[in-house]
Amino acid sequence: MNAPASAPVQHCQVAIIGTGFSGLGMAIRLRQQGLDDFLLFDKEQGVGGTWRVNHYPGCACDVQSHLYSFSFEPNPQWTRMFAPQQEIKAYLERCWHKYALAEQTQLGCEIRTLHWQEAQQHWLLTAADGRQFSARYVVSGMGALSIPSIPELPGLASFKGERFHSQDWNHDYELRGKRVAVIGTGASAIQFVPQIQREVAQLDLYQRTPPWIMPKPDRDISAAEQRRFARWPWLQKLWRGGLYSLLESRVLGFAVTPKAMKLVEWVARLHLRKQVKDPALRAKLTPSYTIGCKRILLSNDYYPALEQANVSVLDNGIGEIRPHSIVDSQGVERAVDAIIFGTGFTPNDPIPRGCVFGRDGIDLVDTWPQGPEAYKGTMTQGFPNLFFLMGPNTGLGHNSMVYMIESQIHYVLSAMQLLQRNGLDSLEPKAEAQQAFNLRLQNQLGPTVWNSGGCNSWYLHPVSGRNCTVWPGFTWRFRQITRHFDPAAYHFDRVQHPLRQAQPQPEAEGANA
Template identity: 60%
Template sequence: MNAPRVDFPIDSVPAAAGSEHIDIAIVGSGFAGLAMAIRLKQSGQHDFAILEKADAVGGTWRDNHYPGCACDVQSHLYSFSFAPNPGWSRMFSTQPEIRAYLEHCADRFGLRPHLRLSHELRRAAWDEAGACWRLEMADGRRLSARVLVSGMGGLSRPAYPRIPGLDSFAGEAFHSQHWNHGYDFRGKRVAVIGTGASAIQFVPQVAPRAGHLDLYQRTPPWIMPKPDRRVTAAERWLFRHLPFTQKLVRTGIYWALESRVLGFVVHPGLMKLVERVARRHIQRQVPDAALRARLTPDYTIGCKRVLISNDYYPALTRANVDVVSTGIARVEPDAIVLADGTRRETDCIIFGTGFHATDPIPRGVILGRDGVDILDAWRDGAQAYLGTTVAGFPNFFMVVGPNTGLGHSSMVFMIESQVAYILDALQRMRAGHVHAVDVRAEVQRDFNDGLQARLGHAVWSAGGCASWYLDPRTGRNTTLWPGFTWQFRRATATFRLADYHTLPQRRSAVRPGEERHAGAAQVQGA
């Protein structure tokens, strides 16, 4: 291949002598981080580390452990294509089973030696002179890496409501991600704030145990029946002994979920057919007309995340549960006061208020060229090229970056697509003796202009609601991919060096063994 054009300074030098240096640093050990690490090992690359802030792997499925926590995508698809699990106990697995699966993958693929637990990234800054990332952990430990891969995910920072007096509350209060399993709900007056994906799972678990439960609902969600069941012993036998049968099930689930894009993006009017199913669901489960009216949304289904549950509505019909739609004015030490002056005594507040999906990275953590904070680069809303690279941040790759989220299918499919793109980037960089790449600003801009044009016609923008998919500052959808997942896979199938500024590799910067790895990469990519 032709030598790449030099597009940013070449006075780079290796990392400072005496400091620990790794070739690739992966942040996070959820599905994204583990997929990246597994594929690196399988491609013959071993000079990498997985930096994990906690003391165990698992990401979202380690941190979220509230009662009833489960996936809303079928297990056979919500798992690695290269690591099928024939032993799933249910069609929709619960949190403990998914976490155990991730732990199993870490062991099966030999990732433990690469894991650095209790390594919380405080700051990662691109060093222009050293042409590497300088990383600082929360405990002061430091290291450098040529390539930085973020697997931090979009649902990792809990969001709390801004309510006057909240700090004065004297009772128990916690976010669903920080569940207090030691708290005894018996006889307690519990307030649940929020009606999102987490709340519809834990409310049915808490309501039978609490003395009384108030559910504070700002906007009701659309809820569909959950087609869940136990996987039979016969099915598990088939999956274990005839693996192609599980692959057929996975393929069937994939295409069934892909069909939802027709309503979400291609023709939002089709969502009226889906809405009929949701209306029948609430009519069957909520006999009281007044309560049913409060629980029925007034926006097009799909505008917000469509939820699935068979036990949420029945929980709200219990005698000890009230659905409160009046806004909250303030919180007092032992009560929540509504906008109409009503005072509701409370012993415990549970926040089911979701996450900072549109700004998952805190300020000061990722600093690119010239010390620019990634949040400043995103002042008009988060954006990336193919959801993976950001202009001004060389050798920085995001898995589950902006506009890679889904409202219809499995994020694991998107993760594997991005990981394949990053692997192709690394292989082409080695083959072309390229040390670093930085996506061209015009390439990123053109890609995102096209993306936003497609999103403008989708149900998430035209459905008549305000959701966490949209950036609150700009109103732009910076979260979701506006199309079929196979289109994203096709878009990320090949890494094009022409889309990037490049920095050639200096002979002094080649580390022992890289020539061998480069050769292996060329053979694999042939």
């Protein structure tokens, strides 16, 4: 593929796609290392990633604020224990400005395709507007939860009312007095349902599987607390460490001793009993799978909202969408003015077909027949110098993703520095190293509650049933295996020596989770 003569290809050492925690964290660390030849790309007109595009009513984090932030950029001014979307977005924007990243950021520039150029040993990036860029390295900071999942419902195209996904919230549409159908009961829905319930005339909540919900230990952070954190940074660091240890201990129930989840389930059941007095409604809202099998949600106002007179929880399934109504699987028709999808994202298909082409022009999707996989969640064989942040099996069910992102960023920097020191042009994991790593990882996932909890969650690939999403254990263990780059697990190339150089077999530490 060649760029038009009127539009020369712009080159950089590192192309970073996305400006959320992953993309900004990568750019900041590059800058701190004195590596300034990089470009940040984002399809939106501003930075912030998921915390920019998700702006539905009630949007907030379910990890404590002081832990859901960069370790090198503490924020003593969080106003709540669990930060609302506006504050997280503002925090990321401040980081972008503080580290002077504006000149190297291409906003409104959606990268559509990546092609590996073997002879030049670099990637060719093509944007939606036709512009082209080349880069020695590409770092994907798009994350797994970026492509909305819209279910294929019979007749959906015929619907004449308003419809949108929670990520694409239409704030111009007046919900007051409307009959609204919410499809889905995941992490987004439990936040926006209580907000819109107060306004709408009727809210029909279509639930396929009820989530386990725990009380949310949220509160205001006082001005005095904020001043103390600002005056004594060590105090905030100590607080952050305590939160990390508290959340990290939860992996004991998820992965080490799943029977311990019975105690957590007891707390969730008590929360449900206290907040929902109607036995019939409580029965609808009680899950039949082990807690933790799906994402555990936090809320203090979701259950009370469902008890209100203008809310109906419907669990018969959807049979058909008509121009002004929804018909359930039992043939009951209910009039509706608007449909809002709270149906989440597509973590098992994070990159569509036809976007990323590696060695010999192979499509990335074709190398993942059982679902996405990578070596240490970061690189995949056949795609040199392409790094994934928040890649396959780096997701968490118990702690802060920012910790995982920072671990990966360190590993990526180590790889780049090794190439620079040794005059090498590219690297990619060996097939046997990637296979050994993922085999061990999948074996570790087998007995965890995510795999054996008796539910059909988005953690599992819909075709293979393979868990492509979650890291199977302690986050400090992931940091341990990414602390030092392990060249024995990789092939390396030089332009002047295009044949891959044979490397020693990977050591046990490099090939195991």
